[in-house]
Amino acid sequence: MRTVFKTLISVGIAFILALGGLWCTINPQRYEESGIKNGPWATSLEAGSEEGSIYQRARVSIYGLWALEKSEVIYYVATTDSDGMNLDYNYNYTIEGKDLPARWWSITVYKDLYLIPNEKNRYSYSKTNILYNDGKNGTTWTIRLSSKPQEGNWLPLGDKNSTSGKREGILCLTLRLYNPDPEVLKHPDTIQLPYIIREE
Amino acid sequence: MRQKLDKTWKRWTFWVSLTLILAFSFNTISIWALPYVITDEMSDDILEPSGVSVNQFTRRVIRGAVDEPVVEGVPTQGDVVVMTCPDHFIQFCRYDVSEKPLHIHLSVPVEIAPYWSISFYAHNTDNFLVINDLDAKSKGLTELNITLVRRGVSYERQGDEMVYSPSDVGIILIRTIIPDRYSAEGQEVMRELLRLRAEARQ
Numbered sequence: 001m002r003t004v005f006k007t008l009i010s011v012g013i014a015f016i017l018a019l020g021g022l023w024c025t026i027n028p029q030r031y032e033e034s035g036i037k038n039g040p041w042a043t044s045l046e047a048g049s050e051e052g053s054i055y056q057r058a059r060v061s062i063y064g065l066w067a068l069e070k071s072e073v074i075y076y077v078a079t080t081d082s083d084g085m086n087l088d089y090n091y092n093y094t095i096e097g098k099d100l101p102a103r104w105w106s107i108t109v110y111k112d113l114y115l116i117p118n119e120k121n122r123y124s125y126s127k128t129n130i131l132y133n134d135g136k137n138g139t140t141w142t143i144r145l146s147s148k149p150q151e152g153n154w155l156p157l158g159d160k161n162s163t164s165g166k167r168e169g170i171l172c173l174t175l176r177l178y179n180p181d182p183e184v185l186k187h188p189d190t191i192q193l194p195y196i197i198r199e200e
Numbered sequence: 201m202r203q204k205l206d207k208t209w210k211r212w213t214f215w216v217s218l219t220l221i222l223a224f225s226f227n228t229i230s231i232w233a234l235p236y237v238i239t240d241e242m243s244d245d246i247l248e249p250s251g252v253s254v255n256q257f258t259r260r261v262i263r264g265a266v267d268e269p270v271v272e273g274v275p276t277q278g279d280v281v282v283m284t285c286p287d288h289f290i291q292f293c294r295y296d297v298s299e300k301p302l303h304i305h306l307s308v309p310v311e312i313a314p315y316w317s318i319s320f321y322a323h324n325t326d327n328f329l330v331i332n333d334l335d336a337k338s339k340g341l342t343e344l345n346i347t348l349v350r351r352g353v354s355y356e357r358q359g360d361e362m363v364y365s366p367s368d369v370g371i372i373l374i375r376t377i378i379p380d381r382y383s384a385e386g387q388e389v390m391r392e393l394l395r396l397r398a399e400a401r402q
Binding site: 006010013014015017018019021022025026049050052054055057058060061063064065066067068069071072103104106110113114121123124126127128129172174176178179 | 215219220222223224225226227228230232234235238239242282283284287314315317319325326328332334371373377379380382
């Protein structure tokens, strides 16, 4: 009887430890830490790959289900600005960049991993529809991230009066590079990616 | 006294080791199983409201924000898959090739979208094959005929591209990028895509 009781306690403790381990594996912060860093952006070249470990596969299934492999798309994720501060609803941000080394690219904002409903139906900007700072043939662009309407490329953070627009939750930006140039695959940690600047 | 201490020490060592081995086993099994469970759950969430069964393509926009239709006759599915790309028009198919191969016939939209691909995922979410519009264009193809069969099964179909799945079941996604789907141009591209062929049958 005592042995059965001890076994049950052992199984119970093992189960709690296993759950803790699972949480550590799928924790979004660990996901960023385990990847390749480039300023505020983090990526993994193993996303979607058959060579990925079971840990990588578990993370991708939660944070980027059915991701494409690296020659097709490289996914960069940022939850902080370029100074390392968490993205926060109480601030406006400018994202400054230039044309990126890929066949097509886009930048999307998410709250708690989902798109943010807004009246403009605007969730992303891309190589196709971004307005360049210096006209149609320009090379640099600026995106403004704010809950208040902005001129130019405005990515809304939702209406703060609506339920879905509650000013809480984890903000996250995803940069997708479709059919990236070879330099991205060679130097994912040093290619020039957009700056994310908090406005005071 | 010493014998009693030794016995206690041995007993503790046994129970602590057992607990750690069990914890490691539970943890490894749960991490390994997670992608399979998520694939099944997400597939059910997408397929049930679509009214299509296994081995068929949906004609539904999986977007993730709200549920209103973007184009007449094309329902939009909100909040299903995390971090979906809002610029995608996605056609989804859950396949099962445990008994028979799956034959897929597709039209490749050439020059109407910045990117198009068909990608195959094993049950554990590994992306084992992608064919994109540039691949098709380089071979001069505007139509793709693909036969999907379980890896290790000997089967050939004349004229078809043979694709070998590492698992009996999995997912096929056809992605077309449509920036600004709400614009008149974006709506026209979506209507055009709906006219194109995307069939799967066993």
